[in-house]
Amino acid sequence: MLKMGIMSTANVSRSFIEVLKNSTTIKITAVASRHLEKAQSFAEQFSIENAYASYQELLDDPQLDAVYIPLPNSLHAEWVIKAAQAKKHILCEKPIALTVEDVKQMYEQAILNNVLLMEGFPYKFQPQTILMLKMIQEGAIGEISQIYADFGFTVDDAENNIRLKPELGGGVMWDAGAYPVSIIRAITGQNPSEIMAHGKFNDQDLDIAVAAMLRFENGITAQLNCNFNAAPHRYVRIIGSKGIIAAGYNNMTKPNTAFIEIKKGLDWNYELEKIEVPYGVGLFFEAEAFADHIQNYTKEKQVLMMNESIDNTLTILNILDVIKK
Template identity: 45%
Template sequence: MSSTQTSSVLRLGILGGANIARQFARDVRSSTNVRVVAVASRSDDSAKAFAESNGIERWFGSYDALLASPDIDAVYIPLPNSLHAEWAIKAAEHGKHILCEKPLALDRNEAARMFEAADRNGVMLLESFPWYFQPQTAAMMSLIGEGAIGDVRAIQANFGFTVGNPGANIRMKPELGGGALLDAGSYPLSLIRLVMGAAPQRVDAIATWADSRVDISLMATLVYADGRRAQVSCSMDAANHRHATIIGTQGTIETEYLNHTSEQSGGHPYGYLPSQLRVRRGIPNSVPFETIESEPGSGFFFAAESFARMIATHDTAAIEYYAQVSLDNAATLAAIIASARGERSVAL
C-alpha cells in the first residue's frame, strides 16, 4: 500500500483534463471506495476550470505538483499514448499507485520499464480497459471456464468508428501514439489475450495508412503455438461497430464487450446501451443462442473499484497476472504494427 494512504477510501488524482477524464470523474463519483480528490493540468486556469466543472476539490497547475502531494494515494492517467510511460514512472517514483488508460505502452520494453518502476517503489500499476472489469466479462469467462463451448479454437474480434475532427484529433498524430490499432485495436486484442490466455506465436497484418502516416484501418491474423487462431480488425473510418465471436469445439459465444452498459436500449443520460452476451451450447446451428444477463454499469466505475480492492487487499497476485497480460498486449501490438509496415509475418 502507498505510504501516503491513511484511510479505507482510495484518494485519486487525475493527470490531464481530456474528455475521457471528465467521463471517468463523473462515473466514479458514486463509488464509496474511490474518491477523485484532485486534477492536474498544464496550467492553473485549465486545472481550476476542470475541477470546478467536475466537482473536484483540488487542482494543480502541473502534473509534478499533483504527484508531490502527500494527500493523494493514486493517479489515473488518461494522457495521450506517448506520455503513459513517462508519467506512470514518475508517479511510481512519488509512491503513487497508477491506473493507466489503454494502451499501457507503445511496446513491450516501455511496458516493462513501467512495471519495474512500480515494483521498485512498492506501488501497483494497472492498465485500465473498462470492459475488462464489467460483470459481463466475468460471466463470459465463467462460461468458457465451465466448458460451455468446449475448447476455444478461434476468435474474431473487431472495433471501429469514424474519427472526429481528423485534422486536430490526437488519434491521427503518430508522435502521440495515434492510429487505429493503438486506439481501437487494443480493445479486441485485449479480449483475444484474455480468452486465449497467452500471446500469439506470430502475427500477419495489413493496414491502410492515413496522410499523417497512422494506420486508419488494420486487420491481423494471430497464430498460436498450439494451432489456435485469432483475427482482429480495427478502424477509424467506418461506422461504429464492436463485436467478438469466440468459437469453441462445442459451441459459440458472441459479445459486444462494451465499456459501459445500461439496462435500457435508449434514453440513458450518457448514451450507454445494453451489451450483448449470448452463448450457443452445441455444435449445430439449430441450437438456439441463450442470452446471458449481467449487472450493467460504467466500466470506469468497475475498473476503479477493482483497482481500489487490489490495493486495499494487497492483491499482488492479481496485479502480477494483469501485468503479464499488459506485457503480452504491448508486445503483440508492436508486432502487429511492424507486420503491417513491413508487409511480412512477425514472430513474437
C-alpha cells in the same frame, strides 16, 4: 476512501469523474493541467478540491493516494514512473506504453516503490466479460478453435484528435486495436506464433484500419479488426467444438444493459440463448477493481499484470511490424 488525482482535463477525465460520483471507495480530490486556468475551471465544474498547473504539482500533493493517467500514449511512461516514485498507486489508460522496455521499467518502478500499477481496460471488469470467460473455462462451448474480435468507430478532426497524431503515439492499433489484442490473449493464454495482417494508412502514414489473423501454438486462430472509419461497434465471438459464445460492448462511459449470446450443440437448427448481465458502467467497474487491487496488493499479482502488459504490447508491435512491411 481512496483519494485520487487526475492528470488531464480531457474528455475521458470527465467521463471518469461522472461515473465515480456515487462511488463509496474513490474520491477525486485533485486535477492537473498544463494550464492552471483549465484545471481551475475543471475543478469548479466537478467540485474538485484542488487544481494544479502541472502534473508534478499533483504528484507532490501528500494527501493523494492514487492517480489516474489518461494522457497521450507517448507520455505514459514518463508520468507513470514519476507517479510510482512519488508513492502513488496508478491507473494508466491503455496502451500502457509504446515499447516493451518502457513497460518493464514502469512496472519495475511500481514494484520497487510498493505501489499498484494497473493498465486501464474497462472491458475486463464488465459482467459480460467475467461471465463469458467463466463459461469458456467451464467448457460451455468445448474446445476453442476460432476467435473473432472487432472494435471500430469514426475518428476525424486530425488537427485536434490525439488518436491521429503520430508524435503522440496515435494510430488505430494502439487505440482500438489494444482491446481485441487483450481479449484474444486473455482467451488463448498465449502470444501468437504467426501473424498475417493488412493495414490502411492516412496521409501521415498512420494506421487507421487493421485486419489481422493470429495463429497460436494451441491450434486456435483469431481474427482481429479495428478501424477509425466505421460505425461504432465492439464485440467478440468465440467458436468451440460444442458451441458458440458472443458478447457485445456498448459505450463504457454510459450505463447500459449488456448480454451474452450462446449457442450450444451441433444441430444447424438452433436458437441463440440470450443471457442478460447486470446493468452498469465499464469505467465504474474498472475503478472499483483498481481500489480492490490496492487493498489486496501483492507483488505476485503485480508481476502477473506486468507480464500481461508486456505480452499485449509485444503483440501490438508485431502486428504493426507486419502491416508496415
